[in-house]
Amino acid sequence: MKKYNFLLLIGVFCFSPIIANAHVKWFTELEPEKVSIEQILSREFIVLSLIIALFLALLSQFIPQLMKIPGVATIDMKLDEYRKYSRYILQYGTAASFILQVVNRTMFAPEFTIHHSWQTAIMWAIIVLLLIPYHVTTKLAALAMLGLFLYIWSYSGWFHMLDYGFYLAIIGVLLVGRTKLETAGFPFLYLGTGLSLSWVAVEKWVYPFMTIDIIQRHNVPTFGFPPDLFVVLSAFIEFVVGYLLVVGILNRVLAVVVTILFILTTTIFGYTEVVGHAMIHIVLLIFIIEGVSFYHPPVKMHKNRMDQMIFVFLNFLFVLSTFLLIYYRFA
Numbered sequence: 001m002k003k004y005n006f007l008l009l010i011g012v013f014c015f016s017p018i019i020a021n022a023h024v025k026w027f028t029e030l031e032p033e034k035v036s037i038e039q040i041l042s043r044e045f046i047v048l049s050l051i052i053a054l055f056l057a058l059l060s061q062f063i064p065q066l067m068k069i070p071g072v073a074t075i076d077m078k079l080d081e082y083r084k085y086s087r088y089i090l091q092y093g094t095a096a097s098f099i100l101q102v103v104n105r106t107m108f109a110p111e112f113t114i115h116h117s118w119q120t121a122i123m124w125a126i127i128v129l130l131l132i133p134y135h136v137t138t139k140l141a142a143l144a145m146l147g148l149f150l151y152i153w154s155y156s157g158w159f160h161m162l163d164y165g166f167y168l169a170i171i172g173v174l175l176v177g178r179t180k181l182e183t184a185g186f187p188f189l190y191l192g193t194g195l196s197l198s199w200v201a202v203e204k205w206v207y208p209f210m211t212i213d214i215i216q217r218h219n220v221p222t223f224g225f226p227p228d229l230f231v232v233l234s235a236f237i238e239f240v241v242g243y244l245l246v247v248g249i250l251n252r253v254l255a256v257v258v259t260i261l262f263i264l265t266t267t268i269f270g271y272t273e274v275v276g277h278a279m280i281h282i283v284l285l286i287f288i289i290e291g292v293s294f295y296h297p298p299v300k301m302h303k304n305r306m307d308q309m310i311f312v313f314l315n316f317l318f319v320l321s322t323f324l325l326i327y328y329r330f331a
Helices: 002-014 016-021 043-066 072-080 083-103 117-131 135-156 158-164 166-176 182-206 208-217 227-247 251-269 271-290 305-330
Strands: 109-113
Touching: 043 227, 043 305, 083 117, 083 166, 083 271, 109 271, 117 135, 135 158, 135 166, 158 182, 166 182, 166 271, 182 208, 182 227, 182 271, 182 305, 208 227, 227 305, 251 271
Parallel strands: none
Antiparallel strands: none
């Protein structure tokens, strides 16, 4: 177990710069150039897909063993005590994230620049409404966020805005607070965030030259891998993180790891990285606190261990193929 943990730790930190490219369009001026599907479905891509699917299937059975590690159960119980603050963290954390954005003259992401005074007014209105500790004003803020998001959607297109689908999940959680649907809010947040991370990862396979440009422009180390293979690996890591959040495996561990990685990437990309990923940090903090306490992971639909392994193996390949084909078709 110690050897396994050591190897895992080395792997995580070796590939820490990978996640820096989460939104490659923020950091490159290169025009998107879609490669052929034959180039994407290379031998390396197919072999990696099968190996990762098998690894995830085995991983789903090792999770219960983690709770037997000394101190893990104690930390788990301690984090449970903070669950009552999750909604407040999301509410005020969203306000803090929006403050960073409006000061930077952007909305939701660094690529959506504020051009009109009414956009600034709405952003500040959302912030003020979120800071008022009353559930009605929180819902009004959520509705204002939805209106602004749909406005950006109207000129950016639905395909582009799928990168930021997790904002719809955040809006949903804020809207259903103190209603009969309140318990469905955070599971929707898990689903929305996981799918967004996986969706963004596909961009690296379809437009690899954009990521390669970032690697060369910012001198990102590839640890001996050729840049094109490094891009494939980085996309797989990001896709797997999103997938694991959706299926409910290693949620707290993943949230901690991804948070550390995003913090490390600020040393490469600076303030743009801070503004762009501030909202994701808030969501990950909630995942660290909540774990899967309220979330019934899809993998738990199967009681038998072998059934769970088969489900994870085949489901990963299905989700991977679906995301890749849909992205490639509409890119």
